[in-house]
Amino acid sequence: MKRLFDISVALIVLLLMPTAVNAVTAQDLNTMLATLDESVPGLVQLLFGASYVAGVFFIYMAIMKLKVYAQALSQMSSEKNIMKPIILLLVGVGFIWLPALMDSALYTLWNYGTDSVLQYPANTDIWVQLTNPLIDLLRVFGLISIVRGWGMLARLGSEGQHQGVTGKAIIHIVGGVLAWNILGVWDMVSNTLGIA
Numbered sequence: 001m002k003r004l005f006d007i008s009v010a011l012i013v014l015l016l017m018p019t020a021v022n023a024v025t026a027q028d029l030n031t032m033l034a035t036l037d038e039s040v041p042g043l044v045q046l047l048f049g050a051s052y053v054a055g056v057f058f059i060y061m062a063i064m065k066l067k068v069y070a071q072a073l074s075q076m077s078s079e080k081n082i083m084k085p086i087i088l089l090l091v092g093v094g095f096i097w098l099p100a101l102m103d104s105a106l107y108t109l110w111n112y113g114t115d116s117v118l119q120y121p122a123n124t125d126i127w128v129q130l131t132n133p134l135i136d137l138l139r140v141f142g143l144i145s146i147v148r149g150w151g152m153l154a155r156l157g158s159e160g161q162h163q164g165v166t167g168k169a170i171i172h173i174v175g176g177v178l179a180w181n182i183l184g185v186w187d188m189v190s191n192t193l194g195i196a
Contacts, residue, residue: 030129037133040140047143048099054147055095058154062088084158091154095147102146105177110184135182142179149173 065085094101106112149172152165178185189195 033130033133037136040133040136043140044143047140047147051095051098051147051150054151055092055098058088058092058095060092062086062092083156087156088154091150094150094153098146098150102143102177102180106181106184109177110181110188112184138182139180142176142182144176145172145179146176149176 062085065088066082069082069085149169152169152172155161155165156169
């Protein structure tokens with residue numbers, strides 16, 4: 001029954017696709033992408049603000065866990081692990097300093113900062129005008145990936161944690177930095193492979 005439903009939805013989408021493509025003209029697509037491009041800076045600021053709030057929350061949680069650890073040490077009732085509060089403290093500081101961390105990662109990898117990443121080369125080609133909003137959207141996904149990677153790092157000290165969380169978190173952070181500077185990555189790949 002589920003398979004039949006999936007097939008019917010896919011068939012309806014395939015049948016309606018030509019009418020949807022014909023209904024959207026290039027001007028409508030340009031307008032839609034320009035509107036999307038105008039909303040991306042606000043979304044980036046929202047994500048940075050959310051990272052500040054998450055940073056304060058993680059630092060608060062670290063302090064509360066350190067308080068529990070100190071009380072457990074004074075009572076010597078059970079042995080507690082101090083790694084979780086330390087990791088939460090580091091993740092909280094990472095969230096608060098997220099813009100500076102991204103800036104220093106860009107300086108480390110490409111020798112320029114975030115301000116250079118957010119500027120486009122001057123070009124009036126129609127395809128460049130279409131791809132600039134998509135590049136901005138990819139940068140937002142990169143920022144979300146960085147925030148998710150830091151959130152995954154917060155789970156490191158937990159007991160019963162699955163293997164590979166550290167690697168996944170680092171991949172999210174590195175991939176997010178690469179997506180944040182997608183034009184620099186494209187330049188690096190095209191120069192390496194000799195693509196004009």
